[in-house]
Amino acid sequence: MSPVGAKQQVQIKTLKIDGKDIGARGDQTILEVARENGIDIPTLCNLNGLSEVGACRLCLVEIKGSPKLFPACTTRVEEGMEVTVNSERLAEYRRVILELTFAERNHVCSVCVSNTHCELQTLAQKLGMTHVRVPYMHPQMTVDASHQRFVLDHNRCVLCTRCVRVCDEIEGAHTWDLMGRGLDARVITDLNEPWGKSESCTSCGKCVMVCPTGALFEKGASVREMSKRRAFLPYLTMMREVRR
Amino acid sequence: MNLDELRNIAREEQERHRQYKHRIHVCVAAGCLSARSDQVKIGLETELHERGLEKTCQVKGVGCMGLCAAGPLVMVDDQVMYRNVQPVLDGADVTEIVESLDSKPVERLALSTELSFFKDQRKIVLENSGNIDPERIEEYIAVGGYEALLTAVTTMSPADVVAQVTKSGLRGRGGAGFPTGLKWSTVMKAGRVGDKKYVICNADEGDPGAFMDRSVLESDPHRVLEGMAIAAYAVGADHGYIYCRAEYPLAVKRLKLAIKQAENLGLLGNNIADSRFGLKIEIRLGAGAFVCGEETALIASIEGKRGMPRPRPPYPAQEGLWGCPTLINNVETYANVAPIIRNGGEWFASIGTEKSKGTKVFALAGRVENTGLIEVPMGITLRDIIFKLGGGIPDGRKFKAVQTGGPSGGCIPEEFLDMPVDYESLNKLGTIMGSGGMIIMDETSCMVDVAKYFMDFCRSESCGKCIPCRAGTAQLHELLTKITEMRATNEDLALMQTLCEVVKNTSLCGLGQSAPNPVGTTLRYFRNEYEAHIDSHECCAGVCAPKTKAAGVSE
Numbered sequence: 001m002s003p004v005g006a007k008q009q010v011q012i013k014t015l016k017i018d019g020k021d022i023g024a025r026g027d028q029t030i031l032e033v034a035r036e037n038g039i040d041i042p043t044l045c046n047l048n049g050l051s052e053v054g055a056c057r058l059c060l061v062e063i064k065g066s067p068k069l070f071p072a073c074t075t076r077v078e079e080g081m082e083v084t085v086n087s088e089r090l091a092e093y094r095r096v097i098l099e100l101t102f103a104e105r106n107h108v109c110s111v112c113v114s115n116t117h118c119e120l121q122t123l124a125q126k127l128g129m130t131h132v133r134v135p136y137m138h139p140q141m142t143v144d145a146s147h148q149r150f151v152l153d154h155n156r157c158v159l160c161t162r163c164v165r166v167c168d169e170i171e172g173a174h175t176w177d178l179m180g181r182g183l184d185a186r187v188i189t190d191l192n193e194p195w196g197k198s199e200s201c202t203s204c205g206k207c208v209m210v211c212p213t214g215a216l217f218e219k220g221a222s223v224r225e226m227s228k229r230r231a232f233l234p235y236l237t238m239m240r241e242v243r244r
Numbered sequence: 245m246n247l248d249e250l251r252n253i254a255r256e257e258q259e260r261h262r263q264y265k266h267r268i269h270v271c272v273a274a275g276c277l278s279a280r281s282d283q284v285k286i287g288l289e290t291e292l293h294e295r296g297l298e299k300t301c302q303v304k305g306v307g308c309m310g311l312c313a314a315g316p317l318v319m320v321d322d323q324v325m326y327r328n329v330q331p332v333l334d335g336a337d338v339t340e341i342v343e344s345l346d347s348k349p350v351e352r353l354a355l356s357t358e359l360s361f362f363k364d365q366r367k368i369v370l371e372n373s374g375n376i377d378p379e380r381i382e383e384y385i386a387v388g389g390y391e392a393l394l395t396a397v398t399t400m401s402p403a404d405v406v407a408q409v410t411k412s413g414l415r416g417r418g419g420a421g422f423p424t425g426l427k428w429s430t431v432m433k434a435g436r437v438g439d440k441k442y443v444i445c446n447a448d449e450g451d452p453g454a455f456m457d458r459s460v461l462e463s464d465p466h467r468v469l470e471g472m473a474i475a476a477y478a479v480g481a482d483h484g485y486i487y488c489r490a491e492y493p494l495a496v497k498r499l500k501l502a503i504k505q506a507e508n509l510g511l512l513g514n515n516i517a518d519s520r521f522g523l524k525i526e527i528r529l530g531a532g533a534f535v536c537g538e539e540t541a542l543i544a545s546i547e548g549k550r551g552m553p554r555p556r557p558p559y560p561a562q563e564g565l566w567g568c569p570t571l572i573n574n575v576e577t578y579a580n581v582a583p584i585i586r587n588g589g590e591w592f593a594s595i596g597t598e599k600s601k602g603t604k605v606f607a608l609a610g611r612v613e614n615t616g617l618i619e620v621p622m623g624i625t626l627r628d629i630i631f632k633l634g635g636g637i638p639d640g641r642k643f644k645a646v647q648t649g650g651p652s653g654g655c656i657p658e659e660f661l662d663m664p665v666d667y668e669s670l671n672k673l674g675t676i677m678g679s680g681g682m683i684i685m686d687e688t689s690c691m692v693d694v695a696k697y698f699m700d701f702c703r704s705e706s707c708g709k710c711i712p713c714r715a716g717t718a719q720l721h722e723l724l725t726k727i728t729e730m731r732a733t734n735e736d737l738a739l740m741q742t743l744c745e746v747v748k749n750t751s752l753c754g755l756g757q758s759a760p761n762p763v764g765t766t767l768r769y770f771r772n773e774y775e776a777h778i779d780s781h782e783c784c785a786g787v788c789a790p791k792t793k794a795a796g797v798s799e
Contacts, residue, residue: 054555055709057750069749074555096746100715133739134719159708178550178708181533183718185708 015081030072030083031059041085042094042123044101045160046073047210049233051169053161058094058123061085069093091127098124099132104183105139106155107213113226114214120158139183146196149219150208154186157215163187163207170236175201206232245510246517247394250385253509257386264302266345269319271374272305273462274494275455275616280331281316287331287338288318301345307463309374311361312616319374320345326353360632361614366595366621368603369579373463373617378498381505384466390511392585393470397477397517400585405478406432409581411589413601418446418537418574419649419678420754421600421667427571430561431479434569441481442565443472443523444572446542447488447495450534451650452701453609454681457575459617460605461488461495464579465502469525471578473512474585476523479571484525487542491532499527534651534705538753539572541707552707553753574679576605596622600666604680610647611686613638620665627661630684641686645769649678651698651705652758654765655691674765676758690787691770692777695763696724702759713756716747720763727774730781730790737774741767 011026017034024033029052034041044056054071061072064082072085084090101107101120109115123129141154164176164187175198179188189195208216209228217226261267270276270285288303309317314327318341326349330337340350357363367373376383384390396405410425431441445468449457461468472484488496503525506512514522528546535541536551543565545551564570580602584592593601600622606629608615613635620629626646630636637643645655654675656663663669667677685694703717723740726732744760744767751757767774776782781790 052555053709054752055711057710057712057752060750071555071752093746093750096742097711097750100719101711103719104711104715134743135722137718158711159714180708181535182704182706182708182714185714 013077013079013081015077015079015083017083018085024077026077028077030061030070030075030077030081033077034072034083034085039085041072042127043073044119044123044158044212045162047162047166047230047233049170049237050162050165050210053165056158056160057097060090060093062087062090094127095129096133098127098129099134101158102129102132103134103136105137105141105157111223112156112214113217113221113223114156114228115224117224117227118214119212137183144189144195145219146194147198147201147203147219148196149203150195150205151217151219152187152189152195153215153217155215156213157187158213159185159187160212161187162210162212163216166206166210166233170233171202171204171206173200173202173204176207209233245394247391247398250390250394253382254386254388257382261302261386264300266301266321268301268303268341269306269309269322269374270303271307271309271315271317272378273308273373273459274492275308275312275459276315276317277494279315281329283331283333284316284318284329284338287333287335288342290333291338291342295342297342297345301342304377305379306375307373307378308370308459308617310365310370310617311355311614313614314355314616317355320349322375323357324349325355325357326350327355329353359614359635361616361618361635364628364633365619366603367619368583368592368595369460369467369576369605370463370617370619371583372467373459376464378463378465379501381466381502381509381511384464388586389466389582390470390506392582393473393477393511394517396474396585397519397521402432402478402480405474405585408585408589409478412580412584412592413589413596413599414577414580414584414592415600415667416574417576417580417604417679419652419676421677424573424577427561427573428475428478430559431481431569431571434562439480440483440568441479442568442570443476443479443481443484444542444546444560444565444570445472445484445486445575445578446537446539446572447486447492447575448530448537448542449489449492449575449679450537450705451652451679451681452698453607453647453683454650454679455607456605456617456680458492458495459607460575460579461492462498465495465498466506467582468499468575468578469502469506469512471581472525473516473523474581475571475573475578477521479569481571482522482524484523485546485565486525486527487530487536487546488527489530489532496527496529503527533707534701535707535753535755538755541753542572543570550707552709553755555752576680597664597666599668600677604665604677606680606682608634608682608684610683611637611641611688612684622666623664625662625664626656629665629682630661634684637684637686641688643684644687644689645685645691645694645766647675647683647685647694647762648681649676649758649761650681651701652676652754652761653678653681654761655685655694655769656765657769674768675761688785688787690728690783690785691766691773692724692727692783693785693787695766696721696728698762699724699759702755706755706759710750710752710756712747713751713753713759716743716751717756717759719743720747720760724763727777728783728788730777730788732778734778737778 059072060069062084144152318326415421541553
């Protein structure tokens, strides 16, 4: 926060992404700048309008001069930075991460409500994931259909925590949270009570709309029928910023 | 409280000690206590009381003496050490020890202090462990405690303090080895003058087989408080937290007592040494999550949130606890601070190697004769630690590997035992210094099984936030299980290496990034064992047995 009356100075930084010269505001992340310039960086947990958590690791990029990889969603641009978004190594890492995700729970596209509208599926196609090398884990997961209008299917959840964030940051209800560690981690409503019994849930449906897969969907949707409408999110964030 | 008053307390305490003709120290740290050293202490006290000697002989509970394998330990007049003293109230051991006070020591219990285990140590962090009563602040003051704090606050500027720490070359003892002076100066310069800052002590020691921090907290809690207070003065913090795991009830109890005692004497709290500097220290208990040893997860946990790491930068030095600049160091790092201020940075820098200064506390565990706690100068060889101080491998077995750094570290084979112990050399071998756990293994350990054990640990301790760590460690564990059950193929080995690379390079925090290390080093140095499991279905240690198809199905 700057002191009252001080003029906000916008710093301009120049950098290179995949060899392309780019100008950016100093407070922008690599991901924002890349998207502005038509360079695609794959993401799963990121969603415009929500805070960044850097959890899916798909947006990792190389920065010249460092052996480490950096998540584009949380790394701010710096003057003279040379970023590589597409390299063979990164493509392979991204594919392995996707394979791990597909093998972790029961992502069976052909019977999924979100088939053809699923971000995980789209990513797999886009990144050239033709098969899964690691064994499928086939965990026993539950489905919570206790809510009047929505269903939570743990089988399809990738733990991106978009639902947790949208509920906390935009709706202000904080119905969603996480419990458990490692493979046992899962999203819960209230203190792990059935969604339908939740006292904090306002049934606004934002969590359903931001969910990248078929883990959260509207009751009654059948295979391929659940497409998500997200236009509200940037609109809400923009309106709130204007009011501020 | 000023320096003169402090020295008065020290003098009175030394006077008190001089009254006694004999001093008997009984270890009451967790190791010996679990062997009922409290009974030994009561036994000695009753024995002395019955003989009317309680005025001339002092029985004192002290911190860890190091050789936990031989507990309960008793030390008489700083000269004679007794091992495995029978924890019975009116046992023969206790009676004999008391009877021998004015004559020759009890030979059948005596333990030579000339052993390499005692002689070859260099004690800075543990200098008071085993000598002072951890539950009395006066004893700590009598050996020069809190002098460094009062000197720093009254005669040095914060920048001077940071300069001394920088000069000392001290590096973080939590594992990664980040230069402490650099960290302090970053926090000192962070924010604007008067901004709220915090100091945090990371006492969430979670590596299997490691108990250095617990021992320091149980044996000499004031040393850690003093280090924290000096750090707080240097970086401009007025509030501190000790994040200690709840599995250490004795350490927590002694810390709480120590904080209270220090506050009563005005060594913590407001206006320390009549200056404007004050520090309030609180304890926060961890709920047994390994990942909470990672600094950003630890901070989230103190804030009352789920203990999950977040991407850095911003580093805690810029934005830490509740968004304020925060200094976070390990127990052992803080324990080194007071001696550095007391003796100067150059003195500390004269110990150790060029890039790794000072000493390091190691917890020896596993197949070694002298299990326990040692403090050695940096640069000592692993061979000296294991075979000289550690006394070698018991039962005439053959040494196979030493594991350093816990689940984040790796296994070192015989051929590298002459490498000096410092941050860089260990990194070169594919392992890390870590917090100081050292597990020694002999030929009865199967290295694939060891790798599986650590992967199982990482798998169940992963917080579940990022995909490579959550799903990758689980898949790796599955592959290792397959190998130990002799069901694996060479393709599995190749897949395992790919997964190791991905998990290491793409995980969010140190837990995932270092989780493949045990696999990486065992694969590097003991590849033949992996191949034997896969090709000829053999386990040279006899730990793993092939799993038949029928058994696999019935599972």
